[in-house]
Amino acid sequence: xxxxxxxxxxxxxxxxxxxxxxxxxxxxxxxxxxxxxxxxxxxxxxxxxxxxxxxxxxxxxxxxxxxxxxxxxxxxxxxxxxxxxxxxxxxxxxxxxxxxxxxxxxxxxxxxxxxxxxxxxxxxxxxxxxxxxxxxxxxxxxxxxxxxxxxxxxxxxxxxxxxxxxxxxxxxxxxxxxxxxxxxxxxxxxxxxxxxxxxxxxxxxxxxxxxxxxxxxxxxxxxxxxxxxxxxxxxxxxxxxxxxxxxxxxxxxxxxxxxxxxxxxxxxxxxxxxxxxxxxxxxxxxxxxxxxxxxxxxxxxxxxxxxxxxxxxxxxxxxxxxxxx
Numbered sequence: 001x002x003x004x005x006x007x008x009x010x011x012x013x014x015x016x017x018x019x020x021x022x023x024x025x026x027x028x029x030x031x032x033x034x035x036x037x038x039x040x041x042x043x044x045x046x047x048x049x050x051x052x053x054x055x056x057x058x059x060x061x062x063x064x065x066x067x068x069x070x071x072x073x074x075x076x077x078x079x080x081x082x083x084x085x086x087x088x089x090x091x092x093x094x095x096x097x098x099x100x101x102x103x104x105x106x107x108x109x110x111x112x113x114x115x116x117x118x119x120x121x122x123x124x125x126x127x128x129x130x131x132x133x134x135x136x137x138x139x140x141x142x143x144x145x146x147x148x149x150x151x152x153x154x155x156x157x158x159x160x161x162x163x164x165x166x167x168x169x170x171x172x173x174x175x176x177x178x179x180x181x182x183x184x185x186x187x188x189x190x191x192x193x194x195x196x197x198x199x200x201x202x203x204x205x206x207x208x209x210x211x212x213x214x215x216x217x218x219x220x221x222x223x224x225x226x227x228x229x230x231x232x233x234x235x236x237x238x239x240x241x242x243x244x245x246x247x248x249x250x251x252x253x254x255x256x257x258x259x260x261x262x263x264x265x266x267x268x269x270x271x272x273x274x275x276x277x278x279x280x281x282x283x284x285x286x287x288x289x290x291x292x293x294x295x296x297x298x299x300x301x302x303x304x305x306x307x308x309x310x311x312x313x314x315x316x317x318x319x320x321x322x323x324x325x
Contacts, residue, residue: 009066009197016059020044020051023059024067034164038069041168042213045196049211066197068213068240077106082118087150087299092292093140093163094119094153097301100280104142104151119153141167144241148304149176149285159292166290167238173289176233176243177222177303179282179310180252181264183229188220191246195239204259205241207249215239217246225314227266228255243283255310257281274313278306 008028016023021039025032036054038044044051045066046059059065085097098104098115105116116139138160140152154160166172194212198204207215216236223230229252233243244260247253253262256275265272284307289298303311 008068009064009202012059012061012063012065014061017057018059019054020056020059021054024065028067030069033161034069035067037164037168038067043068045211048196048209050213077114077116077120078112079121079124080112080117081121082113082115084115084118084122086122087301088297092155092159094155095288095299096151096153098143098148098151100146100148100304100306103145105139115151140164141238143285144244144281144283146280147283147285148307150288150299150301151285152288152290162292163290170235170237171290173287173298174235174238174285175287176235177284177286177307178231178233178243178247178254179228179307179314180231180247180254181228181262182252183224184219184221184231184250184252189218191215191217191219191250193246193249195237195242195245205239205245207245213237213239215242215246217242223311223315224318226318227268227271228314230311244281255282257283268317271310271313271317274310278310280306282307282310 010027018026021032021036024030024039024044025035028035039054040052042050042052046056047064082102085099086094087097088095096115096119103110103114105114106112138154138157140154140160140163143149143151152163154163193207193215194209195205195207195215196209196212198206199209214237218234218236220232220234221229222232231247235242239245241260244254244257248257248260248262253260255262255264256278257263262281284301284303286303287298287300289296291297302308
C-alpha cells in the first residue's frame with residue numbers, strides 16, 4: 001500500500017465479493033460514512049475508472065484501487081505550543097488563518113509540528129477536554145503546506161459531519177488569490193478537466209487522464225503586471241492541487257510552484273531575489289463561507305506579507321515599463 005499526499009493506492013491480493021464502501025473502510029481503517037461520502041463524490045477509482053456506487057463489488061485479484069478523500073479522516077495529534085492565528089471562534093467551530101509552511105495534520109514522516117498539534121494544545125489550555133472528554137478538533141478540509149489561508153475546524157461531531165457534507169456537495173464559498181506567470185488571453189474563464197494522478201509523477205495530479213474525477217475552476221484576472229498576473233480563483237469542486245494543476249494546464253503556473261512548473265527566472269534580478277525569499281507558491285485561500293443552522297458565515301483574510309511585497313514590486317516594475325521610468 002502506498003500513500004501519496006493524502007491519497008492511497010493499493011492492489012488487491014485476492015478476489016473480493018464485498019461492497020466498495022465496506023472494503024475501503026476495512027482496508028484503510030476509515031469510517032464507513034466517510035468512505036461512502038467520498039465514493040459518491042467520485043473519490044474512488046478501480047483500475048483507473050471512477051466508481052460512484054457504494055454497492056460496487058466486482059473486485060478481482062490484482063485490481064488497483066485509489067482512494068482520495070476530499071474530507072480528511074480524524075487523526076490523533078500530541079499537543080504542541082504552536083502559535084495560531086484564530087480569526088473566529090464559537091461553540092461550533094474555529095476559523096484559523098494558516099501560514100505557509102505549516103502542515104495541516106500529522107502524516108508520514110511528520111508526526112509533529114502541524115496545525116492540528118497546535119489546535120490540540122489550544123483546546124487543552126481552554127480545559128475543553130475536562131468539560132467534555134469527547135471534545136476534539138475536527139478537521140473539515142485541508143490546504144497544502146505551502147498555501148496560506150483560511151481553514152474551518154469543527155468542535156463537535158455533529159458540526160464536523162454537517163460541514164464535511166457541505167464540502168462534499170460543494171455548498172460553500174471558497175475564493176483564492178494567486179499570482180501566475182504571464183498574461184492570460186481572457187480576463188475571466190472556467191477550466192473544466194478530468195483530475196487524476198499523473199502516471200509519470202505520483203506526487204502530482206494531471207488533467208490528461210482517461211478516467212478521472214471532474215474538476216472545475218473559475219478564474220478572473222484582477223491585475224496584470226510585466227511578467228505576471230494576479231488572479232481571483234473560485235472553486236466549484238475541491239480536488240487536491242486543483243488550482244495548481246489547472247493554472248499549469250493553462251500554461252500559466254502559479255509562481256514558485258515547483259511541482260507544477262512555476263519555478264522560473266525572470267530578467268529582473270530583484271524579483272528573483274524576492275521569489276527566492278518567499279520560497280513558496282504564491283497562493284492564498286482568502287475567503288471561506290458557508291451556512292450553518294440557518295446562519296450565513298463569511299470570513300476573509302488579507303494577503304500575507306510575502307505575497308503583498310512581491311505584488312507591490314510587480315506593480316512598480318510594470319509602472320516603470322508603462323511610463324518609461
